[in-house]
Amino acid sequence: MNRHGGNYAGASDRTIGRRSLLKAAGATALASTLAATTAGRAAAEEERTWDAIVIGAGYAGGTAARELTAKGLKTLVIEARGRIGGRIWTGSFAGEQVEIGGGWFGPGQTNVERELQRYGITTSADVASTRAVMPSTTGFASQAPADAFGHLGTLFGQFYAGSETYFERPLEPLYRKDLLPSVDATSLAARLNQLGLSPTDQKWINGSTSVFAGGPSSTGGLAGMAQWYQLAGGTYDGFLSTMSLKPAGGMISLLQAMLSGSSARILYNSPVTSVTDTGFGLTSVKTAAGWTYQAPVVVVAVPVNVWRTITFNPGLPKAHADAALEGVGVPTATKMWLQLKGVTDAVYAQAPEGSPILMMLPQKQLADGSRLYVAFTGANLNVSDAAAVKAAVAGIVPEATVVSYRAMEWGKDTYTRGGWALRKPGQLLRQLPAIQQPHGRMVFAGSDIASGWYGAFVEGAIESGLRAAQQAAALAG
Numbered sequence: 001m002n003r004h005g006g007n008y009a010g011a012s013d014r015t016i017g018r019r020s021l022l023k024a025a026g027a028t029a030l031a032s033t034l035a036a037t038t039a040g041r042a043a044a045e046e047e048r049t050w051d052a053i054v055i056g057a058g059y060a061g062g063t064a065a066r067e068l069t070a071k072g073l074k075t076l077v078i079e080a081r082g083r084i085g086g087r088i089w090t091g092s093f094a095g096e097q098v099e100i101g102g103g104w105f106g107p108g109q110t111n112v113e114r115e116l117q118r119y120g121i122t123t124s125a126d127v128a129s130t131r132a133v134m135p136s137t138t139g140f141a142s143q144a145p146a147d148a149f150g151h152l153g154t155l156f157g158q159f160y161a162g163s164e165t166y167f168e169r170p171l172e173p174l175y176r177k178d179l180l181p182s183v184d185a186t187s188l189a190a191r192l193n194q195l196g197l198s199p200t201d202q203k204w205i206n207g208s209t210s211v212f213a214g215g216p217s218s219t220g221g222l223a224g225m226a227q228w229y230q231l232a233g234g235t236y237d238g239f240l241s242t243m244s245l246k247p248a249g250g251m252i253s254l255l256q257a258m259l260s261g262s263s264a265r266i267l268y269n270s271p272v273t274s275v276t277d278t279g280f281g282l283t284s285v286k287t288a289a290g291w292t293y294q295a296p297v298v299v300v301a302v303p304v305n306v307w308r309t310i311t312f313n314p315g316l317p318k319a320h321a322d323a324a325l326e327g328v329g330v331p332t333a334t335k336m337w338l339q340l341k342g343v344t345d346a347v348y349a350q351a352p353e354g355s356p357i358l359m360m361l362p363q364k365q366l367a368d369g370s371r372l373y374v375a376f377t378g379a380n381l382n383v384s385d386a387a388a389v390k391a392a393v394a395g396i397v398p399e400a401t402v403v404s405y406r407a408m409e410w411g412k413d414t415y416t417r418g419g420w421a422l423r424k425p426g427q428l429l430r431q432l433p434a435i436q437q438p439h440g441r442m443v444f445a446g447s448d449i450a451s452g453w454y455g456a457f458v459e460g461a462i463e464s465g466l467r468a469a470q471q472a473a474a475l476a477g
């Protein structure tokens with residue numbers, strides 16, 4: 001597995017003062033959330049009219065807010081939760097800082113690289129695997145990581161054959177639109193069936209494709225994963241490297257830095273229920289508590305799967321409405337942290353589609369000899385059932401004992417309603433670029449609708465936030 005060490009100079013954690021908390025900042029995870037929230041709310045409630053409103057304080061909304069304030073626009077961010085970050089959530093488990101949502105950056109993600117450099121945030125390489133446990137004819141077998149990843153590379157090379165042509169410019173996915181109709185219509189499962197692989201080789205691939213599809217491989221589109229593969233350089237090593245770097249201070253540290261340096265104000269714990277274009281040059285945003293705020297332009301930076309819970313007046317255009325109905329965020333996306341004893345080496349494990357646990361990645365070794373692991377689980381595992389979790393781990397790594405675990409079911413989260421996004425078959429051609437266009441005085445942002453590293457990457461959220469800020473500034477002016 002390729003592991004790249006980062007090389008950015010500077011510090012990681014920042015101490016954020018009360019003034020910044022009232023202004024904006026991503027300090028909720030660090031300081032007294034309630035106090036900050038109450039103070040922020042009181043201050044913001046005095047002002048109902050803004051130059052711009054951003055709904056959602058994830059990486060897309062945070063980027064848009066920073067850019068809009070930099071253009072001199074008085075900007076209010078309205079966030080449903082008591083924290084910034086959305087699908088990025090730097091939390092804790094077993095006394096360690098861990099990522100409950102997105103966990104890694106990768107080299108070549110130029111927006112992230114530029115922002116890390118701008119704020120002087122360093123990165124470190126993730127833990128390297130020392131053993132791979134992969135499906136075999138009789139269950140599972142251990143291999144040297146280089147052998148396992150080498151074979152996976154060969155299989156995925158076949159799987160994505162042709163993608164270097166149909167995604168000749170992967171940052172512009174429609175550049176070879178002429179070649180895409182059949183690719184876009186193909187599901188991951190259908191592509192796998194085209195290859196005629198042995199049953200064991202099929203299991204090597206379908207565990208991975210069902211992780212990224214966040215459900216059955218039949219629901220995820222080939223085009224989505226093939227685009228990521230080409231963005232990562234068209235090699236399996238490159239694809240693995242998208243999960244290789246961790247920023248100092250956790251995944252949230254960059255967003256905290258971006259918002260700390262901005263004058264945007266954040267209103268926490270305020271789910272938006274409706275967005276209405278008044279027809280008089282203003283858009284009105286209403287929160288669940290009944291407060292309304294107005295601005296000439298509103299950036300909707302909530303996950304696409306959440307759009308259906310917000311009333312838009314006038315209603316959304318077809319591409320947006322279709323996406324909201326179909327969903328782009330994958331349905332399951334359950335990420336589990338495990339503390340395991342009894343395994344002395346750093347095990348990377350993959351299981352066939354339909355298994356309770358689909359993938360395990362080794363993380364930090366603790367002082368007591370136990371090791372932390374990240375696992376992505378399938379729909380078949382009830383993560384509330386500790387006995388089932390233990391049995392699932394034992395099914396892959398029999399020598400392991402589960403000391404403790406923490407699971408987050410993103411598909412059940414009210415303000416996400418899905419995990420990362422992977423376009424379903426047909427969604428690329430039906431939705432891009434229409435879904436990136438403003439609707440009256442409403443502008444849309446989010447990694448779910450990015451062009452390049454869309455869906456499963458903070459990189460795409462930043463790309464989309466930058467575009468939305470430009471669109472919004474034009475409308476606000």
Ligand SMILES: Cc1cc2nc3c(=O)[nH]c(=O)nc-3n(C[C@H](O)[C@H](O)[C@H](O)COP(=O)(O)OP(=O)(O)OC[C@H]3O[C@@H](n4cnc5c(N)ncnc54)[C@H](O)[C@@H]3O)c2cc1C
Pocket residue numbers: 055056057058059060061078079080081084085086087088100101102103104105243270271272273301302303306310333334335410415416418419420421445446447448454455456457458459461
């Ligand atoms: C388990 C998991 C693992 C991942 N792994 C990686 C990874 O390793 N690397 C990587 O780069 N990316 C990863 N991703 C994807 C990455 O987290 C997302 O692409 C990115 O964070 C999305 O940013 P966003 O701003 O578009 O959306 P979000 O982060 O979802 O932000 C949207 C914001 O809107 C808020 N909101 C929702 N509804 C409302 C409402 N009604 N009113 C007001 N606010 C509302 C939410 O609370 C949230 O703060 C992962 C995602 C998940 C779930």
